[in-house]
Amino acid sequence: MDLTERVKEILEKYYICDECLGRQFHSILPRISNREKGIILRTYVVMNSILKNEEIKFKKSENCYLCNNIFNKIDFYVQEIKKKLKDYEFNSFLMGSKIPPELICKEEDFWEENGVDFCEALKSSFNREIGYRLKNQIKKKIEFENPDIMGVVDLGTNNIGLQVAPLYVKGSYKKKLGKGKVQEVIENILVENSLASEPVFYSIGRLEQNVTTSCYRPFILMLRNPKKRKLGLKKIRERINKLKSISVSNLGYSDKEEIEKMKTEKITASYSITLEFNRKLEIKEIRKKLIGLRNKRVLQFLKKKTRNPYIRKLKVKGKNKKLIIEVESTVGFSVNSFLTGKSKPNIRKLIGEDFKIKEIVLKSYRKMKTHEMYF
Numbered sequence: 257m258d259l260t261e262r263v264k265e266i267l268e269k270y271y272i273c274d275e276c277l278g279r280q281f282h283s284i285l286p287r288i289s290n291r292e293k294g295i296i297l298r299t300y301v302v303m304n305s306i307l308k309n310e311e312i313k314f315k316k317s318e319n320c321y322l323c324n325n326i327f328n329k330i331d332f333y334v335q336e337i338k339k340k341l342k343d344y345e346f347n348s349f350l351m352g353s354k355i356p357p358e359l360i361c362k363e364e365d366f367w368e369e370n371g372v373d374f375c376e377a378l379k380s381s382f383n384r385e386i387g388y389r390l391k392n393q394i395k396k397k398i399e400f401e402n403p404d405i406m407g408v409v410d411l412g413t414n415n416i417g418l419q420v421a422p423l424y425v426k427g428s429y430k431k432k433l434g435k436g437k438v439q440e441v442i443e444n445i446l447v448e449n450s451l452a453s454e455p456v457f458y459s460i461g462r463l464e465q466n467v468t469t470s471c472y473r474p475f476i477l478m479l480r481n482p483k484k485r486k487l488g489l490k491k492i493r494e495r496i497n498k499l500k501s502i503s504v505s506n507l508g509y510s511d512k513e514e515i516e517k518m519k520t521e522k523i524t525a526s527y528s529i530t531l532e533f534n535r536k537l538e539i540k541e542i543r544k545k546l547i548g549l550r551n552k553r554v555l556q557f558l559k560k561k562t563r564n565p566y567i568r569k570l571k572v573k574g575k576n577k578k579l580i581i582e583v584e585s586t587v588g589f590s591v592n593s594f595l596t597g598k599s600k601p602n603i604r605k606l607i608g609e610d611f612k613i614k615e616i617v618l619k620s621y622r623k624m625k626t627h628e629m630y631f
Contacts, residue, residue, distance in 0.1 A: 263297045271317035275327040282376035326411055334390050336416050337407045345485045348399035351387040355379050356412040423482040426510035428472035430503045438502040449487045452479035458515050460523050461587030469618040476510050522624040529581040530615040536576050543572045545606045556590050557598040565589040591616050
């Protein structure tokens with residue numbers, strides 16, 4: 257069957273709009289819009305029938321059989337989406353849709369009867385058309401892979417939803433005081449500036465509340481549903497650094513891939529622990545008891561979680577009533593559990609005496625070498 261006969265047969269069986277007629281032959285001339293193709297094909301078939309003195313028996317109806325006139329509502333949807341987008345800051349977008357099941361079934365039956373070799377799906381055609389009309393009005397780029405925001409039109413209910421991509425901010429912080437939750441400080445300030453609905457904090461290992469840092473601890477903060485994406489990170493850094501409890505460095509924008517890299521990298525953390533006892537210590541005896549923990553795993557029970565960190569290095573020094581333990585372990589290591597908690601073994605039981613924890617300082621991170629990963 258040639259093209260003219262195929263179009264004529266379709267128009268005699270169904271009333272379909274120019275958009276839906278054109279998309280049945282989309283791949284023949286994809287640079288021409290489906291609507292233009294539909295007008296050309298319909299006009300040509302009419303003219304051809306007139307020339308042949310053939311009676312025209314095209315199907316007539318108020319509503320398109322395939323789309324139920326949804327393409328006539330595109331301008332309405334564009335204006336509604338623009339209203340929702342006005343509260344959001346973004347550089348790129350994408351449009352999507354939910355097609356009513358009855359229209360999908362109609363389309364599949366239509367294809368089975370009339371062929372599918374040149375056609376474009378209703379969903380694809382609608383998404384592209386509304387996307388390009390919106391692009392021309394808001395002057396933002398369409399991004400198919402990772403758009404900042406995605407509008408979704410539910411054609412069954414006429415509801416319009418927005419899917420906002422998370423905003424990722426990376427940096428590193430130094431915790432100056434043993435008390436206080438510096439993570440919350442960072443989260444609260446960045447949520448305030450981005451107007452995000454929720455923060456999710458990622459970092460290397462774990463940092464307990466009574467631990468300070470002499471190094472900067474890397475972090476990535478995922479901000480869900482942000483309304484602002486240009487945060488002025490320099491001013492945010494200056495604001496945080498005025499606080500006594502924390503300083504931050506290297507604030508910048510990040511992505512999901514950097515979080516995955518942070519999760520999978522093999523890192524060790526080094527701590528300096530200062531303990532104070534009630535009496536003068538026998539340092540040699542204590543060193544003998546603790547030095548055997550080198551290159552050993554410890555079993556730690558932490559709030560419904562069990563961890564098995566590996567102690568790579570351990571040094572002991574002290575004088576009079578003070579003991580300093582320097583330990584390097586794989587990340588996830590709980591210093592407090594190692595000292596006094598549910599850790600097997602733990603320092604208090606090994607030494608056999610009570611002590612006060614005077615200071616715990618996270619000194620550095622180190623990326624493990626390949627040969628160190630196998631022990």
